[in-house]
Amino acid sequence: DIIVINNESQTITQECTDYLNEINNMVTPFGEIKVIHRENKGGSLGAYSHAFDIFIDDYDYWLFVEDDLKLIYPNYYQMIIDEFKDEKLGFLALTLINNENNINTKHVSGGFGASKTTILKKIKEKYGKLPYDEGNNLTNYGGFGQSEMYFTNCYHTIGYDVRIPNNNEVITLADNWVDFP
Numbered sequence: 001d002i003i004v005i006n007n008e009s010q011t012i013t014q015e016c017t018d019y020l021n022e023i024n025n026m027v028t029p030f031g032e033i034k035v036i037h038r039e040n041k042g043g044s045l046g047a048y049s050h051a052f053d054i055f056i057d058d059y060d061y062w063l064f065v066e067d068d069l070k071l072i073y074p075n076y077y078q079m080i081i082d083e084f085k086d087e088k089l090g091f092l093a094l095t096l097i098n099n100e101n102n103i104n105t106k107h108v109s110g111g112f113g114a115s116k117t118t119i120l121k122k123i124k125e126k127y128g129k130l131p132y133d134e135g136n137n138l139t140n141y142g143g144f145g146q147s148e149m150y151f152t153n154c155y156h157t158i159g160y161d162v163r164i165p166n167n168n169e170v171i172t173l174a175d176n177w178v179d180f181p
Contacts, residue, residue: 090158096108110148
């Protein structure tokens with residue numbers, strides 16, 4: 001299934017809202033498209049947490065991806081499942097891991113990656129949600145505050161690793177790579 005979380009804002013057009021409503025519950029050859037409209041709280045990381053709250057017992061694996069990223073590796077979901085045969089893996093990063101050598105600030109750009117429901121439930125039990133920054137007046141990129149760090153740095157606190165795929169064929173490079181050093 002594909003879960004689309006529409007973080008409502010002043011910039012979304014009626015045409016966009018109508019389109020999202022039109023594709024809601026659409027059946028595809030691979031599953032169903034589910035559209036949820038919500039207040040934009042916490043950006044995409046808040047949306048990830050919201051989706052998990054709604055569908056917590058419906059899926060075994062979760063892939064978190066923003067609307068401006070895409071995967072081009074064939075059979076990527078099977079690759080994700082295979083990576084989780086590593087019982088120490090908590091979050092599979094599908095893009096840059098920032099501050100990789102600092103356990104306190106290590107995090108995945110955009111929260112772009114995957115995890116298992118059993119692990120996500122442990123995160124939610126410890127933090128009350130999949131963590132994201134709920135501070136006021138967040139002014140950095142997208143107004144996310146420290147959400148990327150909160151969302152993916154928490155895995156080590158419950159004994160899991162965050163890493164990129166072991167599969168050397170997978171290039172963990174987001175489309176917007178030219179905008180970053």
